[in-house]
Amino acid sequence: xxxxxxxxxxxxxxxxxxxxxxxxxAKVGVxxxxxxxxxxLNRGCIPTKTLLTSAFLVKQLANASxxxxxxxxxxxxxxxxxxxxxxVVQQLVKGIxxxxxxxxxxxxxxxxxxxxxxxLEVMNNGETREVTAKHIIIxxxxxxxxxxxxxxxxxxxxxxxxxxxxxxxxxxxxxxxxxVIGCEFATLFHYLGTxxxxxxxxxxxxxxxxxxxxxxxxxxxxxxxxxxxxxxxxQEVTTGTGGVTASLENGERLHAEKALISIGRTFNxxxxxxxxxxxxxxxxxxxxxxxxxxxxxxxxYAIGDVTxxxxxxxxxxxxxxxxxxxxxxxxxxxxxxxVPHAIFTMPEIAGIGLTSQEAEEQGRxxxxxxxxxxxxxxxxxxxxxxxxxxxxxxxxxxxxxxVQIIGPHATDLIAEAGLALQVGGTIHxxxxxIHAHPTxxxxxxxxxxxxxxxxxxx
Numbered sequence: 001x002x003x004x005x006x007x008x009x010x011x012x013x014x015x016x017x018x019x020x021x022x023x024x025x026a027k028v029g030v031x032x033x034x035x036x037x038x039x040x041l042n043r044g045c046i047p048t049k050t051l052l053t054s055a056f057l058v059k060q061l062a063n064a065s066x067x068x069x070x071x072x073x074x075x076x077x078x079x080x081x082x083x084x085x086x087x088v089v090q091q092l093v094k095g096i097x098x099x100x101x102x103x104x105x106x107x108x109x110x111x112x113x114x115x116x117x118x119x120l121e122v123m124n125n126g127e128t129r130e131v132t133a134k135h136i137i138i139x140x141x142x143x144x145x146x147x148x149x150x151x152x153x154x155x156x157x158x159x160x161x162x163x164x165x166x167x168x169x170x171x172x173x174x175x176x177x178x179x180v181i182g183c184e185f186a187t188l189f190h191y192l193g194t195x196x197x198x199x200x201x202x203x204x205x206x207x208x209x210x211x212x213x214x215x216x217x218x219x220x221x222x223x224x225x226x227x228x229x230x231x232x233x234x235q236e237v238t239t240g241t242g243g244v245t246a247s248l249e250n251g252e253r254l255h256a257e258k259a260l261i262s263i264g265r266t267f268n269x270x271x272x273x274x275x276x277x278x279x280x281x282x283x284x285x286x287x288x289x290x291x292x293x294x295x296x297x298x299x300x301y302a303i304g305d306v307t308x309x310x311x312x313x314x315x316x317x318x319x320x321x322x323x324x325x326x327x328x329x330x331x332x333x334x335x336x337x338x339v340p341h342a343i344f345t346m347p348e349i350a351g352i353g354l355t356s357q358e359a360e361e362q363g364r365x366x367x368x369x370x371x372x373x374x375x376x377x378x379x380x381x382x383x384x385x386x387x388x389x390x391x392x393x394x395x396x397x398x399x400x401x402x403v404q405i406i407g408p409h410a411t412d413l414i415a416e417a418g419l420a421l422q423v424g425g426t427i428h429x430x431x432x433x434i435h436a437h438p439t440x441x442x443x444x445x446x447x448x449x450x451x452x453x454x455x456x457x458x
Contacts, residue, residue, distance in 0.1 A: 001106070003029045005324060006120060006133035008112040008272065011038020012313040013304030014139035015096050017320030022103040024328045029131065030105060031112035031122055036096045038141050039305075040313040042089060043161045048184055050085040051164075052344050055191035059346060067383055076192055078169040085164070114273040117299045135299050135327050138279075138287055139320065140272065142265040142305035150176060150261050151237035156244055157259045160185065166258075170194050174246055174256035176234060178205030180343050182262035183221065187345045190226050197227040197254055199246065204230055206343070210355040210390070210404040217349055217406055220386055224346070229254075267306050282308060291333035293323040301327070315339050338421045342411035347386045350414035353402030353421050356392050365395040369427065369451025371443045373407040375458050378438040384408035389447040391417075391427065398426040398452070409440055416444055427451045 005021045007014045010032035021028045035042050054076075064071045100107055108131065110124030120131045144159035151157045160181055173189055175182045178200030190196045198205065198221075205221070205228060206214040222228050233249045243257040267285045274281065280288045280296045286308030293301050301323050304316035315336075322334050343349035359366045369391040373379040387407025394401055403417035420430055430448040435441050449455050 001029065001108075001131050003027050003106075003131070003133040005029075005135045005137060005327065006031065006112075006131060007137045007139055008114075008120070009038065009139035009141060009268075009304070009306075010036040010096070010107070011139060011141050011304060011316065012040045013141070013316030013320040014038070014137070015100070015320075016317040017137055017139065017303060017324050018105045019099055019103050020321050021324040021328065022105050024324065026324070026328060028105045029108050029133070030100070031108045031110060031120065031131070033109070033111040033124075035093060036100075036107070037089075037093050039143070040316075041092055041096075043164060045313055046092060047085045047089055047164045048160075048188065049344055050088045051081065051188045051192075052184065052346075054081045054084070055188040056346060058191045058193075063383065076169070078192070079167065081192070082166065111271070113271065114277045114279075114300070117277060117297055135301065137320075137323060138269075138272065138274075138295075138300065138302040138306055139304050139316070140268040140306050141316075142267050142311060144261065145264040145266045146261060147263065149236050150234065150263075151239055151244070151259070152261060153239060156239045156257075157237055157261065159261050163258075163260050170256075170258040172243070172256040172258070173197075174199065174244060174254055174259040175262060176237075176246070176259060177262035177264070178202070178228065178230065179208070179262060179264070180206065180341075182260070183217070183343065183345050185260055185262065186221065186226050190224060191346070195227075195256075196225075197256060198229065199232050199234055199248070199254070200228070200230045201233045202230065206349070209341070209343070209349065209351060211357055212390070213349060213351070213404050213406045216387065217343075217345060217347075220347060220406075221345065265305065265311060267308060269306060284308060292326050292331045293319055293334055294326075309336060310339050312339065312341065338418060340414045340418050342414065344411060347384070347407045348410035349406045350410040351402065351404040352414055352418050353400070354392055355402060355404060356390075359392055359401050364401065366401065367393045367395050367451045369393065369447040369449070369455075371446040371450055371455070371458060373440070373443060375446070376438075376440060376443050378440050378442070379408055381438065382408065389413070389443045391430075391444070391447040391451050393427050393448075393451045398428055400425055400427060400430070400448075403444070403447075405444075407440075407443075413440060413444060416441060 004026040007030045110122040172195040175198045244259040246254045287302035303319035305311045340352040372388045374385045390404040392402040427448040
């Protein structure tokens with residue numbers, strides 16, 4: 001088989017690239033050894049958010065009396081919660097298959113290996129066949145990182161992959177790593193009734209985000225009942241009949257029924273033939289690409305987690321669209337300045353652009369506008385008053401440099417901020433835009449007014 005574009009990996013980068021390439025008239029094939037949708041759909045974004053929806057409902061029921069609704073005696077059917085997660089995933093996977101059929105994208109099951117530019121061998125069930133293409137896109141993603149001393153066994157000490165397949169709810173769980181994955185799993189297990197302890201080696205959880213937001217998130221999670229230990233390094237994890245025991249450097253020992261390792265991710269670049277094809281890899285095993293997502297080998301490109309840029313599904317999709325348009329229409333560089341992040345804790349966290357720390361490190365003169373959800377009529381009416389919106393602004397021009405949000409529906413609200421940054425918007429643009437009342441979106445307008453010294457409701 002000969003293709004215009006052949007993609008290795010059918011995750012949110014690969015399948016989006018395939019569909020866009022087909023829309024532009026290319027003959028496209030996707031090599032996938034597992035299930036379409038990749039980590040995001042099958043073992044990440046979608047299943048965790050489905051479980052978090054159940055957890056959020058539990059939180060609402062527990063607090064229902066504050067809204068004048070007395071709910072007594074509800075129970076959590078953990079197998080049904082997990083079954084619903086599987087149903088949602090299966091429905092979305094079927095949707096991608098439908099889109100492939102609609103757009104005439106060929107799905108090639110098996111493991112793809114490049115043995116020269118433009119030539120790929122696909123191994124499936126002991127059989128090997130050759131496929132050729134004018135252009136090859138590597139979109140093989142990433143997987144959870146492991147350290148031998150942490151005792152991973154896939155059953156008692158697990159990664160997020162196995163945690164999403166628990167058949168019984170653990171009574172207690174030790175989460176190793178307080179990054180995005182660790183905090184989201186801590187949230188969902190806590191509200192479903194598991195005793196949760198998070199151990200993070202850094203001074204704060206979520207060390208990659210705005211410091212003020214991270215401190216606030218840590219305070220909220222602790223207040224909810226999650227035990228968080230920061231600045232704590234684990235020396236060893238051992239398993240026994242009673243579960244797991246983690247030994248910390250300070251001599252403390254922690255016990256739990258299960259342990260979840262969430263210390264980062266590694267890149268899926270092994271056994272792809274990249275070395276034989278001459279594709280250059282970075283120090284962490286990532287595929288090195290230029291601003292146009294091309295590798296050092298003509299006709300071979302890479303997108304998504306495997307490039308080591310920003311490990312987010314929506315960036316992988318954006319790269320997928322960009323790379324096929326570069327191939328078929330003409331080169332345009334990939335822009336990484338306005339990539340939002342979304343963290344589905346309770347309350348939610350989202351951000352885009354620069355944090356105030358990053359702006360100051362760049363030597364920029366800034367103004368900061370903040371608006372607390374406690375001052376929002378809609379937030380108070382909904383009983384979700386935690387958090388704030390924070391706008392970072394260039395002092396001289398009023399141009400918005402970044403927005404950070406912690407609070408209800410932060411992951412939805414960040415989209416307006418993304419549009420503002422994309423078009424080079426100013427606080428004047430947001431402040432003079434009429435927002436519907438009462439809505440949570442008004443909080444961004446109020447924060448922008450605050451940065452201009454014209455706050456109304458604070």
